[in-house]
Amino acid sequence: MKTSVINALKNFVQVNEEEAYAFLDILKEKKLKRKEQLIREGDICDFAVFIYSGCLRYYYIQNGEDCTGQFFFENGWYSDYESFLSGKPSIQNIEALEDCILYSFTRKDLESLYKKFPVYERFGRLMAERAVLGLMKKNEMLLIYTHEERYLQLITERPKVVERVSLKYIASYLGMKPESLSRIRTRLLNKL
């Protein structure tokens, strides 16, 4: 189990045995059932998680509307960066879309790793940089593309989402109503 975390770590940085153990040391296992929440709006997210299995979704509630920010799958990392970095209460909600096994570590423990092992400073940088790339992509999507184009892009670039997430969450992720996405889908089927 924990070895898969180290493998994921090694995608970013080279770590020796001591460094790897230091990281394993700060991990705590967390299990979530489908529909359980990891964070509620107002909580302070002082931790990050590695997703060993399952699938997470974060969303905002705006005027009673559920707006999905992002989905995360096994072998991915998640934290509410905004709260994690600033120490302020989160404006996100995070829930499990499937049963999940997570390995979490606190910001405090990560900071102490930063101090002890420079390689984790690098790891932190690479993680943040990857987050930047993902966010830029989503920004472009919301800014440039029509609703239909967004859905087509999702199908080709993130088939996992289309396969495993229910339509209403996909719709809210793409910034539209479930009915609209449903219509887009029938329109696309008719084109084939």
Place this chain on the structure above:
Amino acid sequence: MKTSVINALKNFVQVNEEEAYAFLDILKEKKLKRKEQLIREGDICDFAVFIYSGCLRYYYIQNGEDCTGQFFFENGWYSDYESFLSGKPSIQNIEALEDCILYSFTRKDLESLYKKFPVYERFGRLMAERAVLGLMKKNEMLLIYTHEERYLQLITERPKVVERVSLKYIASYLGMKPESLSRIRTRLLNKL
């Protein structure tokens, strides 16, 4: 001039004299006239800049449409992260909205700083983290808020943009047409 870069640097990390000089060493001054381009779509952005004075805008061209991604002002940092990190050609265009004085440094030089001085690894992380926060904010804006709400938010949170940037670019930044933004503005005026 270059001292203002160091001040900006010190907002993120503590550097000693040697480290500061090492950073100054890799800087090159770049001047841009209003409307000049820093990067064109297809260029590889292997550098980042500190904006000493002026204002930059990056945008995408999609179906002949100009979509503004972000504005950057004096004392800010800019790079096309996507190209900078991946080494791939940029899909952005960057232009000066006002005459600019920039200090640029290449990725290669930055990487060598990373190696020599761990403090810059930290700097790189903090920069990326700040970028994440900005991008998350913009994502929320595009996902959650109505066109009018987006404009109101811009007025309160980034008055500089409203004061110094022409309406058509603001509109494209907010994901709407200039005509729509114009109507929103008259509507807001009538409410007062």
Place this chain on the structure above:
DNA sequence: CGCCGAGTTGAACTGAATCAAGAAACGTGG
């Protein structure tokens, strides 16, 4: 078996885009 949430479909409505014309502001050169 019946309930419930998810997805589809239809009709009416609405906010934004489009197209077009005119007014205001801006910059450049005489």
Place this chain on the structure above:
DNA sequence: CCACGTTTCTTGATTCAGTTCAACTCGGCG
């Protein structure tokens, strides 16, 4: 400093994509 052309902004009429509201189907599950 004015005159000109260009760009930016506003305004109006029309069109259209997406939302809303409501009804109905389907499939899973107690």
